Amino acid sequence: MNQVLETIKNRRSIRNYSDKQIREEELKAIIEAATFAPSGHNCQPWYFTVIQNKKMIELMNEKIKKQMLLPSYKWANKMGESxxxxxxxxxPTVIVVSGDKKASSPLPLAGTDYYYTPLVDCAAAIENMLLAAESFxxxxxxxxxxxxxxxxxxxKKLNIPDDYQPYFAVTLGYKNVVVSHQTAPKRRTGIVDYIR
Ligand SMILES: Cc1cc2nc3c(=O)[nH]c(=O)nc-3n(C[C@H](O)[C@H](O)[C@H](O)COP(=O)(O)O)c2cc1C
Structure with missing residues (x-):
């Protein structure tokens, strides 16, 4: 198997990290990989907020867990209580990925005749980050x-520019668990059709 395919198959969502911070050059390379993702009309409508401040990460964790206890988030109540x-x-590292707000309409942007797709562009950037991380x-x-x-x-504490909307976050850190494609969730089958 070539290295790209091996990286894709070995990547797993990691939920157990060492405290050791990742190296600066690895962080930079992971963000650079994100910026090399494809984007509709080459808009590159992303913004990355790197959070390595433990207090900030803990504050976000506390606030989210409080939200998870609300009746409106019934599906998350149990996790919030744990x-x-x-x-x-x-x-040790969390990266918030935000997309350009003016580009978030599914309709052609006023004054243009083409569609902007910041959510999917940011998703492509995130996948590049996950794969770059796995490669390290x-x-x-x-x-x-x-x-x-x-x-x-x-x-507001995240200082995301007003014209960007936060979508997702990515956690990064050295693994405290051993994972590989063998520990991947079973793949669904019957999801391919061929017209030849
Ligand atoms: C849009 C999206 C949101 C996700 N949100 C969370 C999350 O909040 N917490 C978490 O632990 N995992 C989250 N995941 C990871 C998925 O649970 C994980 O990708 C899935 O179970 C498959 O496992 P794998 O990544 O190891 O292949 C998310 C994944 C995606 C694509």
Whole structure:
């Protein structure tokens, strides 16, 4: 198997990290990989907020867990109650990925005749980050739950520019677990059709 395919297959969502911070050059290379993702009309409509401040990560974890106890988030109540559960899996680095707000309409942007797709562009950038991290032996996890923080006033602490909307976060850190494609969830089958 070639190295790219091996990296794709070996990447798993990591939820157990060492405290050791990742190297600066690895962090830079992972972000650079994100910026090399394809984007509709080459808009590159992303913005990355790197959080390596433990207090900030803990504050976000606490606030999100409080939100998870609300009746409106019934599906998350149990996780919110758990003392062991950490939204960021205690990773030393968290990267919030935001997309250009003016580009978030599915309609052609006023004054143009083409579509902007910041959400999917950011998703492509995130996948590049996860694969770049795996290529360094760094663990990662794509986080949707972080959205519960984005709806709080404390989101301002992240200094995301006004014209960007936070979508997701990615955790990064050295793995405290052994994983490989053998530990991957079973793949669904019957999802390919051929017209030849
Ligand atoms: C959009 C999206 C949101 C996710 N949100 C979370 C999350 O909040 N917390 C978490 O631990 N994992 C999250 N995951 C990771 C998935 O649970 C994981 O990718 C899936 O179970 C398959 O496992 P694998 O990544 O090891 O292949 C998310 C993944 C995606 C694509």
């Amino acid at each position: 003392a062991q559960y950490h939204v960021f899996h205690k990773a 032996g760094i663990g990662s996890c794509w986080l949707g739950l972080v959205n519960l923080f984005f709806e709080l006033p404390e989101v």
